[in-house]
Amino acid sequence: MRACPQNIIFMGDGGQPELTFSEAGCTSCGECQRACPTSALSGTIELRDRMLPSILDHCFNQQGVYCDSCRDVCEVDAIKVKPRLGGTVEMRIELDPCTACGQCVAVCPADAIAMESVL
Numbered sequence: 744m745r746a747c748p749q750n751i752i753f754m755g756d757g758g759q760p761e762l763t764f765s766e767a768g769c770t771s772c773g774e775c776q777r778a779c780p781t782s783a784l785s786g787t788i789e790l791r792d793r794m795l796p797s798i799l800d801h802c803f804n805q806q807g808v809y810c811d812s813c814r815d816v817c818e819v820d821a822i823k824v825k826p827r828l829g830g831t832v833e834m835r836i837e838l839d840p841c842t843a844c845g846q847c848v849a850v851c852p853a854d855a856i857a858m859e860s861v862l
């Protein structure tokens with residue numbers, strides 16, 4: 744928790760460290776991995792093996808208000824704008840390139856992106 748420069752690790756109710764993407768995403772800097780005294784954060788574990796983002800129905804675009812903040816922040820270009828009939832758009836996440844960094848979750852002004860467990 745103390746090592747993370749993004750301050751996204753907190754102690755969960757179960758007494759285990761958890762991640763929150765409400766304010767920032769993971770930059771894959773590796774500081775938590777280097778700080779862990781038991782090597783519990785193995786280099787073979789990737790965030791996307793544990794969780795993936797999904798866009799919820801209250802995305803601004805579903806209400807007819809254009810927004811592409813999540814697409815702008817995604818460093819791997821995983822979020823696409825899909826035109827819909829009537830001139831509105833729908834945001835779609837391509838999960839193959841997604842690293843589950845959580846940057847899109849942090850930036851969404853509508854709190855409309857959820858990180859869901861894939862376990």
Ligand code: SF4
Nearest residue numbers: 817841842844845847
């Ligand atoms: S979680 Fe995935 S879709 Fe969201 S910003 Fe990171 S790589 Fe892009």
Ligand code: SF4
Nearest residue numbers: 802803810813851853
């Ligand atoms: S940032 Fe949030 S409101 Fe904006 S397009 Fe992405 S999911 Fe929708």
